Each structure stands twice: as structure tokens, then as C-alpha cells.
Amino acid sequence: SQYSYIAITAKDDQPDVREMVLDHLIHSRVDLTNPRDLRYEYEWVYTAVMDKYYPEGEPMDALVIGGGGYTYPHYLETTRPGSRVDVAEIDPAVTKAAFAAFGLPRDAAINIFNMDARNFVDDMLRENASGARQRKYDCILGDSVNDYSVPYHLTTFEFNEKLNRLLKDDGVYMLNLIELFDSGRFLGAVVNTCRKTFPHIYVFSS
Secondary structure: OOOOOOOEEEOOOEEEEEEEOOOOEEEEEEEOOOOOOOOHHHHHHHHHHHHHHOOOOOEEEEEEEOEEEEEEEEHHHOOOOOOOOEEOOHHHHHHHHHHHHOOOOOOOOOEEOOHHHHHHHHHHHHHHHHHOOOEEEEEEEOOOEEOOOOOHHHHHHHHHHHHHHHHEEEEEEEOOOOOOOOOOOOHHHHHHHHHEEEEEEEOOOO
16 A cells, blocks of 8 residues: 555465454454454453453443554444444555454454644544534554554654544553663653643553
């Protein structure tokens, strides 16, 4: 696509376990026979928080920034029926690949917006301000990665302030990062920036 080279791969001995590769990085793993079997450690962290604050079986409102293989949005809509799950995925070809070869059902109860998350957030804030609708989320999940880096414009103070306006009063924002282990300077900058908006910050390494 105009954003990345997209490949769906599987091993000969496990044809139902697939990986979505964007450029050089594996972005998603899925078992087509059991889409609730999450394969990434950061998804386990997401789920531990979800299970505490938004128990399985209870509907909730979530925004996922970055669709990728749509494994976690699909997990949310199957484990919490009746939830509103919005996904901002900039690349329509990634969405097409998820439908074609990654087990995302065509009738999945997910609202997909193929656009930059910054533009999506701006649109939601404008609609809220105009009174056209009032949409706020229990949880916002940041999972947008461009090859080996998080798009910088999704880590700024300004963007955090906008996300905070879209969160309910007791809402949670979780952000998945890729960092150089030996320096940690990007992580440190993101944590410092988040502290200017959010009162409680926690960091988990996986």
C-alpha cells in the first residue's frame, strides 16, 4: 500500500496460526480456530486491566488507535457483546488484509474508520462540541506502529489532551510502545509528556 508492504504468513505445520507483517515488523498474531487466544504479551497487559475495570461480558466503549490485524478489537467485541468498539486505522489495505486472510469477520461488530487517528479524534471532538453527539470512551488503546516506531504526532501533549477529553471521568488510556532497550529515552519522553495530562501513569515492560 502507500504506507507499507503487507504480508500474511503461516507455517506449514500450523496453517491456522497467522502473522501480519508490515514492512519488517510482525504486527499481529492470530489463531483462526481460537481468536480469543491472544499471542502478544502487551495484549495480556491490556486484558489484565480490562478484566479488572471492564469485566468480560459487560458492554463498554473503546477506541483502538491502529487496527493492524484487528486481533484485539475482535477480542473485545466477542468477549464483551454489545460494546461499542471504534478503530482508527490509517491504511485501508491493512483492513482489507485483515478481512481477507486474518480471520476478521465481515460482520464483526466493530466500527472501522480508515483515517489517521489524529483526524478521527479531531472529528469526534468537533461533533461533541457541536452537540451532534456526545461520545466518550471507557478505554482508549494506542496501538499504532509505523515499522519500528510509534507515529510521533500520536505521542504529543496536544494529542494526549484531546484523548483526555474523549475519556470518561474514570477512563483508562493504554499505549503500546517500541523502544530501544539500552536508552529508553523515547519511553522517558512519552512518560514525561503523559504526566502533564494524566494523574496516574504506570509502565510495564514485555
